[in-house]
Amino acid sequence: MHTIIEIQKEIIDDFAMFDDWIQKYEHLIDLGKELSPIDQKYKISENLIKGCQSRVWLHAEYVEGKIIYTADSDAVMTKGIVAILINVLSGQNPSEIATAKLGFINEIGLKEQLSPTRANGLVSMIKQMKLYAIAFSKQQ
Amino acid sequence: MLDVSKIRSQFPILSRRVNGQNLVYFDNGATTQKPQIVIDAESKYYANQNSNVHRGVHFLSGLATDKFEESRSTIQNFIGAKHKHEIIFTKGTTDSINLVANGFKTFLNKGDEIIISEQEHHSNIVPWQICCEQSGSNLKVIPILDNGEMDMDFFYNLLSENTKLVAVSHISNALGTINNIEKIIEKSHSVGAKVLIDGAQAASHISLNMQKLDADFYCFSAHKMFGPTGVGILYGKEDILNSLPPYQSGGEMIKEVSFSGTTYADLPHKFEAGTPNISGVVAFKSAIDFISNLEVNKIAKYEAELLQYATSELLKIEGVRIYGTSKKKSAIISFNLEGLHPYDIGMIVDKMGIAIRTGQHCAQPIMERFNIPGTVRISLAVYNTKEEIDLCINAIKKAKIMLS
Structure with missing residues (x-):
């Protein structure tokens, strides 16, 4: 298992190969389509992230000291971004997730998609992922 | 007849570029741009x-x-x-x-x-x-x-x-x-x-x-x-x-x-x-x-022309459904593409310099009425042109290809 920092580095390298926004967006769309499906029973309103233009469901499970996140969205671009966040944070331990610095967002040119002032609510998604981490770390 | 290029020249923001493209501003229902005299x-x-x-x-x-x-x-x-x-x-x-x-x-x-x-x-x-x-x-x-x-x-x-x-x-x-x-x-x-x-x-x-x-x-x-x-x-x-x-x-x-x-x-x-x-x-x-100075009736007539053109061009794209098909309509077109989320379309056309609105437009009961998460909305103003509509339609087609 790679660390959060290592995975971010890999993502930055992946995105560095793309010359323009079209390739970047196509990559995001592919990631969205490839995202492992969430169990239907978790697609409930309690798991919806507030503040997104598209609906995002997030579920977290604590398995052997690690948090496993699953998620879904009705918009494929959002799903792509969600997939990246899951790639970075899922399977890590709670304290690392809670304190993780997600510098890769600026470096892959998706800052505008993740900026707190935008109407997409993905900042809320990161916040929710970290809140789960804080809650689970208290169970440790 | 309105001299649209003369009208456009009075709006400084219309000559700026967005994401490396000429701005196409189709979010006039949210707010319009301002002429130099204002x-x-x-x-x-x-x-x-x-x-x-x-x-x-x-x-x-x-x-x-x-x-x-x-x-x-x-x-x-x-x-x-x-x-x-x-x-x-x-x-x-x-x-x-x-x-x-x-x-x-x-x-x-x-x-x-x-x-x-x-x-x-x-x-x-x-x-x-x-x-x-x-x-x-x-x-x-x-x-x-x-x-x-x-x-x-x-x-x-x-x-x-x-x-x-x-x-x-x-x-x-x-x-x-x-x-x-x-x-x-x-x-x-x-x-x-x-x-x-x-x-x-x-x-x-x-x-x-x-x-x-x-x-x-x-x-x-x-x-x-x-x-x-x-x-x-x-x-x-x-x-x-x-x-x-x-x-x-x-x-x-x-x-x-x-x-x-x-x-x-x-x-x-x-x-x-x-x-x-x-x-x-x-x-x-x-x-x-x-x-x-432009006269509201002339504005209305020109906008009706734009509406008709945009509607017919949009309907040429397979899978388009327009919400709001009353005979008496203002130059606002709310639509969805079958199987695609409005947000995805908005994100992609934005990269092509097209400003359109996606979402629920502060009218959630309407979205519930039609059982949809939102729509893509084009809202036109007197400074918009058929050429801009063409650019927007092409951008939507491109989005459709990328997302399908």
């Missing part, structure tokens, strides 16, 4: 005329007051109001509706009814919900038909002697439907109800005459008609405005203040507490002049 009027006000209004005896205060009141007269003429003091300056349409809702609740008793429609913007829903909650009255809702028009038969059945107010939009911001407000006003008056029209999407697109229309209240915003943000109008008939209690209190709105009791100023000042957005009001006059 920008100049704001800056000239601060450079040459700034002072507080209706107060000082000094030269500049007099000048600022003249400019401010000149704007009121211009708006009075523009909407054909009988009296100048029937024009109240507010922060915007939302503020105008809140002003009326807050005062109107004092007229209401338990069992009274207010009627709105399913088509309303949240700003013409929530103030009435609060008004009803606080006065013990009931809110009734006119449903919309599949084509986005109000169900008028349903409306006629709702009307009764309990109906005290009917609050509906002139044009739906999410569907573009031009509502038959003449009929709504006539029928409402026949049971003694007052009528408030939310004219935010109509004021620069349809020629208005308050005396002919006979609405009791008509609300609109400067920023949706080439004017500054933070300025709105509440038109109200003199006698109703006189009977309506004040909204906000403070300076400017009083006649005499003492601790044994305060008397309120006459219209319009009774509803204009505090220092208003003077520069905005002054610049709004330039926006109205801009519209008047």
Whole structure:
């Protein structure tokens, strides 16, 4: 298992190969389509992230000291971004997730998609992922 | 015929680039861009005329007051109001509706009814919900038909002697439907109800005459008609405005203040507490002049042409469904592409310099009505062109290919 920092580095390298926004967006769309499906029973309103233009469901499970996140969205671009966040944070331990610095967002040119002032609510998604981490770390 | 390239040249922002592309601005329903004369009027006000209004005896205060009141007269003429003091300056349409809702609740008793429609913007829903909650009255809702028009038969059945107010939009911001407000006003008056029209999407697109229309209240915003943000109008008939209690209190709105009791100023000042957005009001006059020079009817004719062209081009794309297909429509097109989320489309076309709105357009009941998460909305203005529509259509096609 790679660390959060290592995975971010890999993502930055992946995105560095793309010359323009079209390739970047196509990559995001592919990631969205490839995202492992969430169990239907978790697609409930309690798991919806507030503040997104598209609906995002997030579920977290604590398995052997690690948090496993699953998620879904009705918009494929959002799903792509969600997939990246899951790639970075899922399977890590709670304290690392809670304190993780997600510098890769600026470096892959998706800052505008993740900026707190935008109407997409993905900042809320990161916040929710970290809140789960804080809650689970208290169970440790 | 309008000289559109000449019109465009008056809007500096239209020549800027976005994401490396020429800007195509199709979000006019949210706010319009501003012509140079409006920008100049704001800056000239601060450079040459700034002072507080209706107060000082000094030269500049007099000048600022003249400019401010000149704007009121211009708006009075523009909407054909009988009296100048029937024009109240507010922060915007939302503020105008809140002003009326807050005062109107004092007229209401338990069992009274207010009627709105399913088509309303949240700003013409929530103030009435609060008004009803606080006065013990009931809110009734006119449903919309599949084509986005109000169900008028349903409306006629709702009307009764309990109906005290009917609050509906002139044009739906999410569907573009031009509502038959003449009929709504006539029928409402026949049971003694007052009528408030939310004219935010109509004021620069349809020629208005308050005396002919006979609405009791008509609300609109400067920023949706080439004017500054933070300025709105509440038109109200003199006698109703006189009977309506004040909204906000403070300076400017009083006649005499003492601790044994305060008397309120006459219209319009009774509803204009505090220092208003003077520069905005002054610049709004330039926006109205801009519209008047072009003539609202010519604007409407040109926009209808754009609407027709955009609609037919859009329908050539397979899987497009347009929401709001009334015969009488403003240049607003809400649509979805089968199987695709509006947000995804908006994100991709943005990269091609196209500014369109995606989401629920502050009208969640409509989205529920059609059982959709939102729509993509194109809303056109007089400076838009068929070439821009072509660019937008190509961008949508590109998005469709990328997302499918």
